[in-house]
Amino acid sequence: MQSEFVNALFVWVAAHPGWMSLVIFVTAMMESLTIIGVIIPGALVMFSLGALIGLGHLEFWTAYWWSTGGAIVGDAISFWMGRVFHQGIRQVWPFTKHPGMIARSEEFFRTHGGKSVLFGRFFGPVRGTIPTVAGMMDMTWRHFMVANVISAILWAPAYLIPGMAFGASLDIASRVAGRLVVLILIIAILLWLTAWLVTHVVRIFQAHATDWLQRFTAWSQGRRFIGTISASLLDPREGELRGLATLATLLLGGTVLLGLSLSAAGRQLPSGLDQSLYHFFQELRTPWADALMVFIAEAGDYQVTLPVSLVVFSWLVWRRNHSAIWHWLAALGFGMATNLLFRILLPVSSPTDVSQGLQGYSFPSSHATFSTLVFGFLAALIAREIPLVRRWLVYLAVAFIIVPIAFARLYLGIHWLTDTLAGLCLGLIWVTALAIAYNRHPKTNLHWRGLLAYSVVALLATDFLHVSLDYQADLHRYQPQTMLHTQTRDQWWQGGWRELPQQRLDFQGHRRQDLLLQWAGNREQLQQRLQETGWRQAPKLSFKSMLLWLNPQITLEELPVLPQLHNGREDALTMVHYSDHAETRWLLRFWDIGERLRESDAPIWIGGISRQKREPRMGLFTFAVDDLRSHVPMDLLIPAWRGLQTQQVTGSNPKEFIILIAD
Numbered sequence: 001m002q003s004e005f006v007n008a009l010f011v012w013v014a015a016h017p018g019w020m021s022l023v024i025f026v027t028a029m030m031e032s033l034t035i036i037g038v039i040i041p042g043a044l045v046m047f048s049l050g051a052l053i054g055l056g057h058l059e060f061w062t063a064y065w066w067s068t069g070g071a072i073v074g075d076a077i078s079f080w081m082g083r084v085f086h087q088g089i090r091q092v093w094p095f096t097k098h099p100g101m102i103a104r105s106e107e108f109f110r111t112h113g114g115k116s117v118l119f120g121r122f123f124g125p126v127r128g129t130i131p132t133v134a135g136m137m138d139m140t141w142r143h144f145m146v147a148n149v150i151s152a153i154l155w156a157p158a159y160l161i162p163g164m165a166f167g168a169s170l171d172i173a174s175r176v177a178g179r180l181v182v183l184i185l186i187i188a189i190l191l192w193l194t195a196w197l198v199t200h201v202v203r204i205f206q207a208h209a210t211d212w213l214q215r216f217t218a219w220s221q222g223r224r225f226i227g228t229i230s231a232s233l234l235d236p237r238e239g240e241l242r243g244l245a246t247l248a249t250l251l252l253g254g255t256v257l258l259g260l261s262l263s264a265a266g267r268q269l270p271s272g273l274d275q276s277l278y279h280f281f282q283e284l285r286t287p288w289a290d291a292l293m294v295f296i297a298e299a300g301d302y303q304v305t306l307p308v309s310l311v312v313f314s315w316l317v318w319r320r321n322h323s324a325i326w327h328w329l330a331a332l333g334f335g336m337a338t339n340l341l342f343r344i345l346l347p348v349s350s351p352t353d354v355s356q357g358l359q360g361y362s363f364p365s366s367h368a369t370f371s372t373l374v375f376g377f378l379a380a381l382i383a384r385e386i387p388l389v390r391r392w393l394v395y396l397a398v399a400f401i402i403v404p405i406a407f408a409r410l411y412l413g414i415h416w417l418t419d420t421l422a423g424l425c426l427g428l429i430w431v432t433a434l435a436i437a438y439n440r441h442p443k444t445n446l447h448w449r450g451l452l453a454y455s456v457v458a459l460l461a462t463d464f465l466h467v468s469l470d471y472q473a474d475l476h477r478y479q480p481q482t483m484l485h486t487q488t489r490d491q492w493w494q495g496g497w498r499e500l501p502q503q504r505l506d507f508q509g510h511r512r513q514d515l516l517l518q519w520a521g522n523r524e525q526l527q528q529r530l531q532e533t534g535w536r537q538a539p540k541l542s543f544k545s546m547l548l549w550l551n552p553q554i555t556l557e558e559l560p561v562l563p564q565l566h567n568g569r570e571d572a573l574t575m576v577h578y579s580d581h582a583e584t585r586w587l588l589r590f591w592d593i594g595e596r597l598r599e600s601d602a603p604i605w606i607g608g609i610s611r612q613k614r615e616p617r618m619g620l621f622t623f624a625v626d627d628l629r630s631h632v633p634m635d636l637l638i639p640a641w642r643g644l645q646t647q648q649v650t651g652s653n654p655k656e657f658i659i660l661i662a663d
Contacts, residue, residue, distance in 0.1 A: 024049065024063055025070040028156075032074025032131070046156070050163020055171050056617055060164070064156050071121070071152040075131040079144050082135020109133050117147035121155045168621065175562050175626060178506040183284045190407060191400070198399045202392040213436070233437045240437045247433055248334055255364060255426060256345050274416040281411050285480060285568050293408040294475045295467060300371040300405035303466045304459065309374050311458040312381075315451050323441040324381060327434050331377040334430050335370035338423075342366050364422030365415050368406055372427025375401050378455060380435035385448035412478045480568065486598045489662065492520070493647065497660055500595060500606055502651040505567040514653055515566075517607035519590070519641075520597055520662040523573060526590070526605065533639040535575040535588065549621050556585055556614045559624045566591045566606075573605070577636055583614045585624070586636060609637070634659075 027045055046067065052058040108130060109116045117134055134144055166188070173180040220230035229243040298304065309332055316325045342364065379398040383391040406424060409415050487496045497518050504513040519526060527537075538561035539545060545560035557578060563570050571589040578585045590607040597604065615625045637659075647660040 020058070021062055021066045024066040025073075028067040028070025029074035029077075030070075032071050033078055046159030047163035047166070050160035050165075051167035051170070052163075053160065054164040054167020054169075060160070063160060067160070068152045068156045071155060072148055075117075075121075075148045075152070076145070078129075078131035079135040079139075079141075079148070082132035083138070084135075086136050104129075106133055106137075109137060115147070117144060118151045121151040122158065168617075172562065172623070175564070178512070179284045179565070179568070180286055180289070183286070183289055186284075187407075190403065194399050194403045195396060198396045199392050202395055206388060206391070233433065233440070240440075244330060244433065244437060248330075248337075248430070251426065251429065252334075252337060252341060255422075256341065271416075271418055274418050277410070277417050278413055282413065282480070284411070286565060287479075287568075287570050289411070290479060291475060293411045294471065294478055296404050297408040297412060297414070298466050298471065298474060299401070299459070299463050300367065300409070301466060302367075302370070303470070304462045305370060305374045307462040308378075308455060308458045311454055312378060312451065315454055319444075319446060321444050321446055323438065323444070324446065327438045328377065328381075331373045331431065331434055335366070335373040335427070338364070338369045338426065339366040363416075363419040364426050365409075365419040366423065367409070368415070368420050368423030369427040371405055372402055372424055373431060376427060376431035377434055378451075380431060380438065381446065382448045382452055384435075384439060384443070385446050414478070482594045484594045484596060486596045486601075488598045489520070492518075492597065492604065493660065493662070497649065497658065498651070500604065501566065501593065502653070502658065504564070504608060506565070513608050513610065514651075514656050515591075515606045515608045516656055516658055517590075517605070517609075517637075518658060518660050519605045519607060520602050520660075521605075522602055523605075527573060527575070529640045530575050530588065534636075535577050535640070538574040538576040538587065549623060552616055552622055554622050556583060556612070556624060559614070559622065561587060561612075561624070564589060566593070569593065585612050586610070586633070587612055587626075588637070 031045060049058065049063050049067065053060050053063055116130055117139075121130075131144070131148070170181050170184060173184055217230055220226045229247050233240060233243050233247075309328075313325070313328055313332075316328060343366065375398045379394045383394040386394065402424070406420050410417060410420060500518060502515055504515060506512045531537075539557075539559065541560040541562060548554050548558055548560065561574055561576060563574070565571075569591055572592045573590040575588045576585055577588070586609060588607060588609050590605040592603050593606055595604040596602065611627045612624045613627055614622060616622050641659075641661045645662050648657045649660060651658045
């Protein structure tokens with residue numbers, strides 16, 4: 001239902017370009033208005049328009065000029081409002097509740113003068129109010145319009161082009177496998193949510209942390225345990241060792257009791273949600289994503305985090321920062337305690353057989369806890385030394401390390417969702433407590449730039465060493481295992497072929513293409529026969545060949561052939577045949593599905609043929625697009641199996657025949 005709605009929307013857009021132009025103009029104008037613009041996420045809107053361009057559903061110049069025009073008109077109206085109402089704007093919602101919005105723009109305008117109109121369009125905090133402030137400060141129409149037009153001309157492509165790249169990447173990924181599109185969208189949404197959550201939490205915490213801590217201190221006074229912990233963490237006159245030890249005992253003991261109580265109640269992992277998510281990610285597995293996720297997951301292994309911890313500790317010892325030293329040891333000691341305690345008392349079976357034997361697998365995940373402790377408290381050490389307004393950058397950078405590592409391990413099936421989230425939360429609670437206790441101490445000369453430089457170098461060096469030594473073994477360990485099936489030649493010939501896939505399967509079992517060939521034989525013989533009859537090996541995909549997509553004059557013979565997936569497997573052999581028409585070519589793909597003939601152990605290849613055509617986009621890109629509706633010309637294939645035994649059978653699609661080929 002959802003895909004039908006999306007397709008109908010795209011058809012409507014193509015059939016009503018005038019209405020779409022009006023929508024783009026009005027959206028860009030509203031995003032630039034002083035009051036509405038602070039609500040409408042203009043960057044997201046423009047990025048989405050760029051994605052539609054990249055997907056081929058919208059023309060670039062149409063979106064560019066109409067969005068530029070809308071931005072000019074919107075800023076002009078905002079400027080006019082500032083000149084007419086002046087200080088009265090402050091009495092209009094939302095500025096009555098958020099006066100700082102106008103104050104920031106006024107400070108920005110005083111700092112940069114007339115150039116603020118040019119720069120302000122790209123600066124989020126003052127984006128929606130700088131034209132109005134320029135009007136309030138009596139900037140002339142002439143100077144404003146010059147800056148307004150120039151900034152709008154530059155603003156539209158600055159937001160459209162990243163969206164175009166994203167849309168084009170989705171378009172390319174969809175031709176390889178629908179599951180790749182789903183994975184890209186999940187990763188993009190996850191990173192966006194991480195950035196949004198970190199920036200908002202940091203902003204809220206910085207604004208209210210002092211008040212919250214004071215209220216908590218007042219509430220906890222006189223209360224047993226809580227009062228002791230509160231005083232030791234927040235009162236500089238009290239020793240903090242007793243309070244931190246009590247808190248650590250409560251956290252570890254409470255987690256163990258929770259895990260044991262769940263086991264006693266029969267609610268052991270995995271839960272239904274854990275299993276559903278595990279199977280969902282297994283549906284998304286692709287060889288290329290597997291390679292990337294293994295690389296990311298290894299950045300959080302103990303072979304990396306322990307050396308980084310040692311480098312940080314050595315730096316703190318060298319700088320003689322005793323407070324930071326013992327807080328750092330408290331972070332590491334808590335992480336090691338979770339690894340030992342949870343692995344003994346709360347062991348959990350791994351999601352897949354490939355992760356059997358991994359050390360420290362438990363509920364909560366000690367791996368997730370330790371990664372959060374190391375990178376999280378390192379961020380707390382560095383953030384304390386930099387200005388308050390820039391601290392969110394440090395926490396965001398660390399979040400972009402911790403979250404991808406956790407996601408990679410979920411994708412690979414190393415951990416369940418429940419124990420991963422529990423490990424992240426446990427580590428975050430302890431890091432927060434340590435950071436509060438550490439920040440009550442007077443600042444010392446930590447030299448955070450040196451600490452950051454040495455930590456980054458240690459992370460990169462140890463990760464590179466770990467990848468060099470263990471990457472191939474880990475990649476093999478985490479890859480889904482291929483199960484081999486055998487049948488006799490007669491069984492296959494007389495009906496066993498029905499058990500083999502007859503359509504290329506994609507995400508959630510969606511059928512993408514008929515597989516019309518089943519060829520029993522070794523790869524070398526198959527490739528040689530095809531080459532002798534005019535087929536040639538397809539151009540390989542590489543970074544250099546991908547750059548050819550940016551050439552609008554490129555010929556079809558030079559364009560690379562994208563791999564395609566069948567049920568998560570990449571095509572093992574791809575051949576191409578160029579027709580008399582320079583704008584089309586035929587592709588023949590074969591997959592090894594693990595089926596073997598019992599007599600000769602020869603693989604039974606399943607194959608499909610499709611036509612590709614050259615398709616220029618916007619005068620900027622050139623792609624080779626599959627036309628799955630084209631009729632398969634068997635005369636291109638018959639010479640390849642001449643002299644071999646063949647049989648034509650009818651499969652699940654009565655409109656197409658399947659050809660069985662064997663020596």
